[in-house]
Amino acid sequence: MRPLTLRKLLLTCAALAGVLLLMVFFSLKFGTRSISMFDLASLLYHSAMGQSDQVSSDFRLIVLDIRWPRILLAMIVGASLSVAGASFQALLRNPLADPYVLGVSSGAALGSILSLIWFAELPGATPFGAFAGAVAATAAVYFLGRRGGDLDSYALLLGGIITASFLSALIMFLMTTISGRELRGMAFWLMGDLSTPSPVAPGWLFLVLVVGVGAIYTTAADLNLLLGGEQEAMHLGVDVVRVKLVVYLGASVLTGLAVSVSGAIGYVGLIVPHLVRLLFGSDYRLLIPATALGGAIAVVLADTLARTLVAPTQLPVGAMTALVGAPVFIYLLRRRMA
Amino acid sequence: MKTNHTRIWVAIGWMLLSAFSAPAQAAQVAPATPPGPPVAPAKAAEALVESHDDLGRLVRLPAAPQRIVSLAPSLTETVFALELGDRLAGVTDFCDYPPEALTRPRVGGPINPNLEQIVSLHPDVVLATRAMNRRETVEALERLGISVYATDARTVDDVIASTRRLGKALGAEVRGEALAAGMEQRLAELARRLAGRPARRVFFVVWTDPIISTGPHTFLADALRRAGAESVVTVSQDWPQISIEEVLRQNPEYLVFSGTHPDDPQNTINSLQKRPGWSSLEAVREKNFAVVSEALDRPAPRLLDAIEDLARQIHPEAFPTAPAPKPREPGNARGGRL
Amino acid sequence: MNPGGQTAEQANSASPTGPARPRPPEPPRVTVELASYSYAPEGGASLFTLEATSFDVRSRELLAILGRNGSGKSTLLRLLSGTLPPLSGRVQLEGFEVNRLDLRTRAQRIAMVQQETPLLFPVRVWDFVMQGRHPYSRGLRFETEEDGAVVRHALYEAGADSLRTRWMHKLSGGEKQRAVLARALAQQPMLLLLDEPTLHLDIAAQVDLLRRLRRIANESGYAIVVVTHELNLAAEFADRIVLLDRGKTLRVGKPVEVYEQELLQQVFGTLLHVEHTARGTPKVTFSGKETE
Numbered sequence: 001m002r003p004l005t006l007r008k009l010l011l012t013c014a015a016l017a018g019v020l021l022l023m024v025f026f027s028l029k030f031g032t033r034s035i036s037m038f039d040l041a042s043l044l045y046h047s048a049m050g051q052s053d054q055v056s057s058d059f060r061l062i063v064l065d066i067r068w069p070r071i072l073l074a075m076i077v078g079a080s081l082s083v084a085g086a087s088f089q090a091l092l093r094n095p096l097a098d099p100y101v102l103g104v105s106s107g108a109a110l111g112s113i114l115s116l117i118w119f120a121e122l123p124g125a126t127p128f129g130a131f132a133g134a135v136a137a138t139a140a141v142y143f144l145g146r147r148g149g150d151l152d153s154y155a156l157l158l159g160g161i162i163t164a165s166f167l168s169a170l171i172m173f174l175m176t177t178i179s180g181r182e183l184r185g186m187a188f189w190l191m192g193d194l195s196t197p198s199p200v201a202p203g204w205l206f207l208v209l210v211v212g213v214g215a216i217y218t219t220a221a222d223l224n225l226l227l228g229g230e231q232e233a234m235h236l237g238v239d240v241v242r243v244k245l246v247v248y249l250g251a252s253v254l255t256g257l258a259v260s261v262s263g264a265i266g267y268v269g270l271i272v273p274h275l276v277r278l279l280f281g282s283d284y285r286l287l288i289p290a291t292a293l294g295g296a297i298a299v300v301l302a303d304t305l306a307r308t309l310v311a312p313t314q315l316p317v318g319a320m321t322a323l324v325g326a327p328v329f330i331y332l333l334r335r336r337m338a
Numbered sequence: 339m340k341t342n343h344t345r346i347w348v349a350i351g352w353m354l355l356s357a358f359s360a361p362a363q364a365a366q367v368a369p370a371t372p373p374g375p376p377v378a379p380a381k382a383a384e385a386l387v388e389s390h391d392d393l394g395r396l397v398r399l400p401a402a403p404q405r406i407v408s409l410a411p412s413l414t415e416t417v418f419a420l421e422l423g424d425r426l427a428g429v430t431d432f433c434d435y436p437p438e439a440l441t442r443p444r445v446g447g448p449i450n451p452n453l454e455q456i457v458s459l460h461p462d463v464v465l466a467t468r469a470m471n472r473r474e475t476v477e478a479l480e481r482l483g484i485s486v487y488a489t490d491a492r493t494v495d496d497v498i499a500s501t502r503r504l505g506k507a508l509g510a511e512v513r514g515e516a517l518a519a520g521m522e523q524r525l526a527e528l529a530r531r532l533a534g535r536p537a538r539r540v541f542f543v544v545w546t547d548p549i550i551s552t553g554p555h556t557f558l559a560d561a562l563r564r565a566g567a568e569s570v571v572t573v574s575q576d577w578p579q580i581s582i583e584e585v586l587r588q589n590p591e592y593l594v595f596s597g598t599h600p601d602d603p604q605n606t607i608n609s610l611q612k613r614p615g616w617s618s619l620e621a622v623r624e625k626n627f628a629v630v631s632e633a634l635d636r637p638a639p640r641l642l643d644a645i646e647d648l649a650r651q652i653h654p655e656a657f658p659t660a661p662a663p664k665p666r667e668p669g670n671a672r673g674g675r676l
Numbered sequence: 677m678n679p680g681g682q683t684a685e686q687a688n689s690a691s692p693t694g695p696a697r698p699r700p701p702e703p704p705r706v707t708v709e710l711a712s713y714s715y716a717p718e719g720g721a722s723l724f725t726l727e728a729t730s731f732d733v734r735s736r737e738l739l740a741i742l743g744r745n746g747s748g749k750s751t752l753l754r755l756l757s758g759t760l761p762p763l764s765g766r767v768q769l770e771g772f773e774v775n776r777l778d779l780r781t782r783a784q785r786i787a788m789v790q791q792e793t794p795l796l797f798p799v800r801v802w803d804f805v806m807q808g809r810h811p812y813s814r815g816l817r818f819e820t821e822e823d824g825a826v827v828r829h830a831l832y833e834a835g836a837d838s839l840r841t842r843w844m845h846k847l848s849g850g851e852k853q854r855a856v857l858a859r860a861l862a863q864q865p866m867l868l869l870l871d872e873p874t875l876h877l878d879i880a881a882q883v884d885l886l887r888r889l890r891r892i893a894n895e896s897g898y899a900i901v902v903v904t905h906e907l908n909l910a911a912e913f914a915d916r917i918v919l920l921d922r923g924k925t926l927r928v929g930k931p932v933e934v935y936e937q938e939l940l941q942q943v944f945g946t947l948l949h950v951e952h953t954a955r956g957t958p959k960v961t962f963s964g965k966e967t968e
Contacts, residue, residue: 032454196474221817227796237783237811282797312452
């Protein structure tokens with residue numbers, strides 16, 4: 001019986017971080033033009049040493065200006081979605097919950113469509129509109145889910161599902177009225193697409209990620225108890241009302257962050273937490289950092305495949321995660337039933 | 339528990355292995371790109387000329403760009419029409435006209451072109467158009483230090499002006515002027531022939547199930563007008579869905595089909611005669627159909643051929659003398675009264 | 677580990693928000709003074725009322741709350757646990773109103789065993805029982821040596837020692853109940869509350885549980901309150917009974933004082949027969965056939 005200790009936590013995270021680093025390295029290597037390991041290593045070395053004149057500008061352009069920002073985005077999105085998914089699974093006490101079940105992504109999609117219609121000329125309108133839409137949906141579902149100052153899981157779930165379908169209907173209505181050219185871009189975004197560099201500096205995105213995950217992590221021990229029922233958790237001294245609110249807000253912010261950057265990439269928030277649980281157990285003190293790293297690994301892998309499988313054509317990342325995610329999900333389901 | 343863990347790690351390892359072998363093969367299958375490892379060709383210290391593109395953006399290009407990448411089929415066609423086809427370094431997957439375009443390296447689709455591929459081709463200029471490309475793509479290319487020239491043609495007249503401007507920007511001012519003047523001349527001649535004749539009321543059938551047509555503000559609608567036709571659709575949406583009752587109420591004189599409609603137009607027409615609603619249309623009963631090539635909706639010089647072709651089909655009496663067969667490019671469907 | 681499960685340090689310290697743990701022989705005392713509760717939907721007539729009731733619970737005592745479904749047993753239990761504020765009167769643990777205690781302190785003093793324990797994800801018994809230490813640590817709450825010792829003792833007291841490494845969802849009903857009891861004991865409470873703990877158990881498990889409760893009450897000094905409708909088990913194992921009927925407290929006292937035939941018949945609405953055995957414990961029997 002090996003209980004969770006700080007040492008085990010740090011070791012697991014270090015191992016996962018190592019896998020992530022490896023994944024990033026290979027992702028930098030592969031693309032439309034494959035770069036040999038040696039060239040890549042020397043490129044990174046020279047850049048780090050500040051000797052960028054030693055490096056061909058072609059390599060630099062491709063690896064540092066095109067691939068690296070994209071990989072960075074993939075990591076941030078992957079970590080956000082996975083932690084959000086794991087959090088919603090605890091909050092709603094439902095293993096089928098994913099980041100989109102409470103309508104946050106529909107709100108983001110609506111926000112981005114509206115900003116396309118009204119503010120098409122402003123650069124970066126789409127991501128900000130998406131985030132605003134996500135925040136609005138979060139607030140709406142919060143008020144729907146409130147019962148006397150506390151968030152009720154069932155009311156939350158119902159409110160979220162209703163909000164999601166209502167917003168989807170609105171989106172469909174709008175999509176038939178806006179003209180064709182915006183529509184094409186929109187379809188790609190709705191599927192999940194990392195090829196568009198974000199207008200927001202990655203540093204800010206990373207900050208939001210850290211704040212969101214950090215806030216949720218403060219309740220990690222409480223979440224373990226919450227899984228066993230709210231009454232039980234309360235009798236064990238958990239401030240259930242506060243914990244639910246923090247987790248709800250944190251997970252919604254993380255989802256909004258991910259969706260506004262890359263559109264709705266599916267399956268990551270649902271599957272990665274379960275895979276991590278399979279490997280490392282359900283203790284949220286370990287689950288949260290491990291899913292963050294696991295999600296980053298998953299999306300970087302999916303994105304690398306998306307842009308190399310049928311190069312030069314690029315598949316949307318969401319298609320990749322669905323193609324891999326659905327069979328994995330079926331496998332997990334059957335395992336559970338067995 | 340140990341065996342489960344091992345199995346999972348093995349599965350992950352296998353997935354990673356297979357994931358990484360696939361891209362390597364894909365990269366080798368990708369079309370030949372300039373052999374590497376390349377050092378960026380020292381750009382000849384040519385003077386850069388400033389010009390304004392269709393969107394009013396300031397663009398700096400060499401006086402006669404030698405390496406052009408086109409991000410839309412219409413742009414590819416125009417570049418070939420300007421006799422600069424051999425300077426095309428890259429085209430989209432959908433650029434199919436003229437046939438020589440098929441030999442050029444591909445860079446992906448217009449919505450989501452492969453940035454790495456474009457960068458590797460070292461273009462002097464990338465051509466984009468508002469109708470088919472996303473602003474995010476343009477912004478991303480500019481951030482990578484690549485000049486982008488954007489066109490925006492919403493009417494037939496725009497096409498002429500745009501062609502003229504593009505010819506000048508690409509260092510083919512003379513040819514561009516000749517093309518534009520030729521198009522103006524043909525339009526004037528057509529207008530003369532059609533003078534005094536009322537425009538034929540037509541219904542352009544984009545799709546039959548559901549019925550989709552074109553609104554009055556599209557490029558296609560303008561082209562129709564120049565051919566002496568007027569779309570009966572009053573809805574201001576660009577590609578509205580119309581009910582069969584509305585079509586019956588409008589009672590168009592002609593039905594116009596695009597030659598690239600999936601079914602052979604003859605089959606479509608025959609099947610429509612058997613369908614309720616459609617069979618009551620005067621145009622169906624009288625077999626007043628016109629079939630045009632997809633060039634009618636493409637803002638490129640070939641547009642004029644399509645306009646003339648359509649005019650001939652719906653205003654046959656305006657062209658009494660059997661014309662010397664105009665040099666017809668392959669791909670134009672023959673239509674007329676059947 | 678002395679009775680009550682406290683170390684020497686804990687015994688002599690007093691927390692500013694709750695009662696200090698005194699050394700025995702002063703028994704911890706729960707007093708219920710004229711506490712009542714009422715639940716009514718907005719604007720409507722009151723749906724349920726628990727009328728003012730008074731009694732107390734001493735340490736080493738097993739108190740059983742008896743009554744039919746809907747008589748207010750669970751509500752009374754929740755008043756005792758501090759999760760419901762009484763409409764009138766008060767419920768105190770060692771002089772402090774339980775409803776006013778902060779969550780953390782309350783969890784260190786009062787432990788509750790509910791009817792059902794939902795489990796979402798697989799968890800081992802050890803980790804499950806370790807949850808009982810939650811009120812004593814902060815932050816990420818990694819388990820300490822002391823936590824380990826407390827959990828081991830709690831498992832032993834609950835008779836769940838052999839279950840330590842098993843998965844919770846693979847336990848039988850009785851085993852699971854013992855694990856839940858162990859978790860409650862790991863909280864090192866003064867007051868242990870159980871809401872119909874025998875509901876899903878077979879006879880052997882029921883008897884085993886009550887016997888165990890009796891023993892740990894005697895040995896470790898807990899004050900235990902059990903809500904049940906098992907008349908004979910209550911009579912056998914409880915020191916005193918609180919008999920509820922439709923929100924009213926009809927009687928508080930030893931089983932032999934409370935188990936009057938007419939009274940029980942009135943409360944439970946069925947014909948029964950109360951025997952007083954030689955040992956002094958009353959026994960309730962039901963006739964199987966239809967009588968007048």
